[in-house]
Amino acid sequence: MTVAATGTYTTTIGLEIHVELNTASKMFCGCAVAFGGEPNTRTCPVCLGLPGSLPVANEKAVEYTIKIGLALHCDIVGASLFHRKNYFYPDMPKNYQISQYEFPIASGGWLEISNGATRRIGITRVHLEEDTGKSVHAGGSGRIADSEYSLEDFNRAGTPLVEIVTEPDIRSAEEARAFVAELRAILESLGVSDVRMEEGSLRVDANVSVRAEGETEHGAKVEVKNMNSIRSVGRALEFEETRQRRALDAGETLVQETRHFDERSGSTSSLRTKEYAFDYRYFAEPDLVPFEPSEAWVDSIASTMPELPAARRARFASEFGLGDSDIEVLTASPAVADWFEQAATAYGGDAKKIVNWIIADLFGLLNEAGIELPASKVAPSALAELVRLIDSGAISGKQAKLVLGEMFTTGGEPGAIAAAKGLRQESDAGAIEAVVDEVIAANPEAADKVRAGQQSTIGFLVGQVMKKTRGQANPALASELLRNKLS
Amino acid sequence: MGIDRATVDHVARLARLDLSADERGRMQEELTTILDHVTRIQSLDLDGIEPTAHTVPLRNIMRPDEVVPSLTQEEALANAPAAEDGRFRVPRIVEDA
Amino acid sequence: MAPELTRTSAHDLADALGEDEVSAAELTQAFIDRAGEVEGSLHAYLQRADEDALMAARASDDRRARGEPRSRFDGIPVAYKDIFVTRGITTTCGSRILEHWVPPYDATVVDRCSAAGLPLLGKTNLDEFAMGSSTENSAFGPSHNPWDLSRVPGGSSGGSAALVAAGAIPWAWGTETGGSVRQPASLCGVVGVKPTYGLVSRYGMGAFASSLDQAGPLARTVADAAALLEMAAGADPMDSTCIPEPAPALLEGIDGGVDGLRVGVLESFGDAEPQPGVRSQVEEAYTRLEKLGARLEPVALPSFEYGISAYYLIAPAEASANLARYDGVRYGYRAEGADIVEMTSRTRAEGFGAEVKRRVMLGTYALSAGYYDAYYGKAQRVRTLIMQELERAYLSLDLIVCPTSPTTAFRLGERTADPLAMYLSDVLTVAVNLAGNAAITVPCGLSPADNLPVGLQIIAPALGEATMFRAAYAFEQDLGWINSPEGRPPL
Ligand SMILES: [Mg+2]
Numbered sequence A: 001m002t003v004a005a006t007g008t009y010t011t012t013i014g015l016e017i018h019v020e021l022n023t024a025s026k027m028f029c030g031c032a033v034a035f036g037g038e039p040n041t042r043t044c045p046v047c048l049g050l051p052g053s054l055p056v057a058n059e060k061a062v063e064y065t066i067k068i069g070l071a072l073h074c075d076i077v078g079a080s081l082f083h084r085k086n087y088f089y090p091d092m093p094k095n096y097q098i099s100q101y102e103f104p105i106a107s108g109g110w111l112e113i114s115n116g117a118t119r120r121i122g123i124t125r126v127h128l129e130e131d132t133g134k135s136v137h138a139g140g141s142g143r144i145a146d147s148e149y150s151l152e153d154f155n156r157a158g159t160p161l162v163e164i165v166t167e168p169d170i171r172s173a174e175e176a177r178a179f180v181a182e183l184r185a186i187l188e189s190l191g192v193s194d195v196r197m198e199e200g201s202l203r204v205d206a207n208v209s210v211r212a213e214g215e216t217e218h219g220a221k222v223e224v225k226n227m228n229s230i231r232s233v234g235r236a237l238e239f240e241e242t243r244q245r246r247a248l249d250a251g252e253t254l255v256q257e258t259r260h261f262d263e264r265s266g267s268t269s270s271l272r273t274k275e276y277a278f279d280y281r282y283f284a285e286p287d288l289v290p291f292e293p294s295e296a297w298v299d300s301i302a303s304t305m306p307e308l309p310a311a312r313r314a315r316f317a318s319e320f321g322l323g324d325s326d327i328e329v330l331t332a333s334p335a336v337a338d339w340f341e342q343a344a345t346a347y348g349g350d351a352k353k354i355v356n357w358i359i360a361d362l363f364g365l366l367n368e369a370g371i372e373l374p375a376s377k378v379a380p381s382a383l384a385e386l387v388r389l390i391d392s393g394a395i396s397g398k399q400a401k402l403v404l405g406e407m408f409t410t411g412g413e414p415g416a417i418a419a420a421k422g423l424r425q426e427s428d429a430g431a432i433e434a435v436v437d438e439v440i441a442a443n444p445e446a447a448d449k450v451r452a453g454q455q456s457t458i459g460f461l462v463g464q465v466m467k468k469t470r471g472q473a474n475p476a477l478a479s480e481l482l483r484n485k486l487s
Numbered sequence B: 001m002g003i004d005r006a007t008v009d010h011v012a013r014l015a016r017l018d019l020s021a022d023e024r025g026r027m028q029e030e031l032t033t034i035l036d037h038v039t040r041i042q043s044l045d046l047d048g049i050e051p052t053a054h055t056v057p058l059r060n061i062m063r064p065d066e067v068v069p070s071l072t073q074e075e076a077l078a079n080a081p082a083a084e085d086g087r088f089r090v091p092r093i094v095e096d097a
Numbered sequence C: 001m002a003p004e005l006t007r008t009s010a011h012d013l014a015d016a017l018g019e020d021e022v023s024a025a026e027l028t029q030a031f032i033d034r035a036g037e038v039e040g041s042l043h044a045y046l047q048r049a050d051e052d053a054l055m056a057a058r059a060s061d062d063r064r065a066r067g068e069p070r071s072r073f074d075g076i077p078v079a080y081k082d083i084f085v086t087r088g089i090t091t092t093c094g095s096r097i098l099e100h101w102v103p104p105y106d107a108t109v110v111d112r113c114s115a116a117g118l119p120l121l122g123k124t125n126l127d128e129f130a131m132g133s134s135t136e137n138s139a140f141g142p143s144h145n146p147w148d149l150s151r152v153p154g155g156s157s158g159g160s161a162a163l164v165a166a167g168a169i170p171w172a173w174g175t176e177t178g179g180s181v182r183q184p185a186s187l188c189g190v191v192g193v194k195p196t197y198g199l200v201s202r203y204g205m206g207a208f209a210s211s212l213d214q215a216g217p218l219a220r221t222v223a224d225a226a227a228l229l230e231m232a233a234g235a236d237p238m239d240s241t242c243i244p245e246p247a248p249a250l251l252e253g254i255d256g257g258v259d260g261l262r263v264g265v266l267e268s269f270g271d272a273e274p275q276p277g278v279r280s281q282v283e284e285a286y287t288r289l290e291k292l293g294a295r296l297e298p299v300a301l302p303s304f305e306y307g308i309s310a311y312y313l314i315a316p317a318e319a320s321a322n323l324a325r326y327d328g329v330r331y332g333y334r335a336e337g338a339d340i341v342e343m344t345s346r347t348r349a350e351g352f353g354a355e356v357k358r359r360v361m362l363g364t365y366a367l368s369a370g371y372y373d374a375y376y377g378k379a380q381r382v383r384t385l386i387m388q389e390l391e392r393a394y395l396s397l398d399l400i401v402c403p404t405s406p407t408t409a410f411r412l413g414e415r416t417a418d419p420l421a422m423y424l425s426d427v428l429t430v431a432v433n434l435a436g437n438a439a440i441t442v443p444c445g446l447s448p449a450d451n452l453p454v455g456l457q458i459i460a461p462a463l464g465e466a467t468m469f470r471a472a473y474a475f476e477q478d479l480g481w482i483n484s485p486e487g488r489p490p491l
């Protein structure tokens, strides 16, 4: 689908990301925040926009927004204000959204992404607003365009929503993907959102424009919507980038429009809406008084900030001596990183061994079982113990894999499992020496080759020792004895 | 300071008011009369005077993040002009005319 | 006690109940009967709740009989402007668009008065969404003035004012945005209060202009008005703009007199030159205050005359957003329409009356791109100017006095053809709302020109209610008009 374009172009991408906060109650009323459920069972006079109802801001939502602002290196404003954004839509109970305009809670920050080179993407603003309800389009294909009528559920209406707007600093679909992945990891480690894109708790819109190299002014801005996973952010924007380049190659002029990404076809298509200038008639929300976070409060929020992914990656490198690829895998999810860190600390030795067991073995088992690492029966300390058994030579690496399989299903202790399965490794020099003597006696030619300096043959003799001990001899010890006796 | 018919039409669309032709005509006259009167504030020197949105000097009024009982689905839909499957039913959604 | 229950103040009724001279059921029945006599001429009620009120009254009598804890005014009925949301009782805001809306909750004001044991007798008529000065903008027909049925009771809280004046209810709640309690109270010869913005919760009050709206009591006496206000005032966690303090004690020291109070007399009126009859009555009132020991001095508030202009930009702008929720989706009237835009636009065109549409258009225009700075932005600065001017005045003054309305009650239809003329009815009251100050109107007799009531307006700084009530009470007691034969409307 994505044929490389011939001309050289610059791509400019800006993202607008909406994050649903996971507070207990809604932004301006006490209704519970949750996903799904029976329609219209989590509403009240306030979030249904009944006459006479008034909003009162959720302190936790403000705190979370400040947290996000701090994590994105923003300035937290001294005085913030809510504004009314006026437009009619049936999923919006008051037909205005309580949002922020001139005075967002946080602004002027940045986020570093490392995708090959490290690049700093500017954060224009982070503001707090309320989510809308949900429409179900009935009749036709279920798509809004050809539906006969719609049904409104206001359970989601009033859910605290943080809007994060980036500067147009992103230069490729891959950078956009990396940005969203990094932001998602940050939000997850802050614990302020479920960040489930498929459930809509993290929603990404992008403005993409392409212009020929040297061309000074920006190309037509195209807004891309409906990217429901980090992967689809990459796919959608790569498609759009290429589409625009090819169009320019073909000498076409691009129009400012909104395009919808289709997961199945992996392509974007124009929504063909009348592009008419919106006039939101913003004005200060008279039902809510100004908001001035005290320095003391902002400081106390800052002091509760967890270690963010970037800092943790740096520490994994310095503290555990891990390489970039391992670190990337481990820190993709804070939960996995936590698990690894517990195991590595419990182990105390070379953390690389722990990493290998997680990535090479545990992940495989998790995939088969279709569960996440934190949900597995294997405790971090148990994995540490398993690796220690190998180090001490009590069991072989081969045996350890069998033990791990058992640990994964039963959650048992590695030592106990090995014993029960009769899995042990002979590491008593005396016992092995006897077998070594038998093997040398039984294989004189091989022994001579080794005496003649053909070290490679030792492998064969070790194999014979293992055979005689039914795999229980410590192979390292066996080859050491053979070498001594045949030198 | 008058207001022309095109502006009346634009504003009526923003406000979602399906006004009849003569309503628009009357609206144009009346709004013009009222605007002529209120335009007197244009003559005031307001440099350096901050706008007032709130007269109460309150700040940081917030509620704790606590869940309180919601209305039942029946209560929520009790006044609905049209409902279906526990939801409010509305005609086909189209972009603003 | 007074021979006639329906001409008795809530305070005296409370005493009578305390002395077991009358039961709550009896006096509630008396007001129901009186309402029955006058309602045909006044058309002041939109909903009656006689049966529920009698039940509540009997419950109050049981509390008294069993010696259970009761509020001082337990058992004395009240009426609410039909813009206060009442659980299970149709609430229309005077609009066709809410004709059959039955709310699932109670306004805080209603909640508190019910908790104090006040039986709810009914919901009173008003200009649609409180937009008007005569009740002629009610979708359900205008109310009439008990002093002259051919005249308006004023508005928007005209139904409440007419009922209190006619003795069909001891007291009632109204709401203010630009004078909607004071102006009808003045035109009907009763007491009306516009409290400091934030003193009373707005939760459950159909919103017109959020930064100006305040609930206000209407009563025949100053003390009753103070008592009703005290009952509902104070912190409410459901309203972010409600001052988080307990209700002030307004009755305590209300009889302290005006001796030594510094009172500014507003002398220049801009567009609001009062009728001679109004002027002569308020000037007598000034003299009376002076006789009672107040120190009068002239005060000039030049920015007052810009109040109407600022008000008619700010209020419609906020209203244009507050009324956007009436779209036929979740409640209220719905017109047919092939798609959502057509349905909503027809619903609003058919469901709203002419004045509401006019103000929604005006407000939408004032906020729209390209006009915001020239209109809404400037109006908010004028608002600051008015506040600063009043603050300066209060440096040397405790209170400011002027007429409440430049005219007495006008004839039905007299101003309906000319919106601007109607708007100018508020010229002496809007500045107080723009500044968030407190004000009260007290009857000061009849205009010699037309024998219609004239109201004296007493304006106080924010949270200056105690002093304001003290002055109003002293004046009322000395005048003694309300219980005189002259203070009784012919109806
Ligand atoms: Mg947004």
Ligand SMILES: [Zn+2]
Binding pocket: A026, A029, A030, A031, A042, A043, A044, A045, A046, A047, A048, A158
């Ligand atoms: Zn709610």
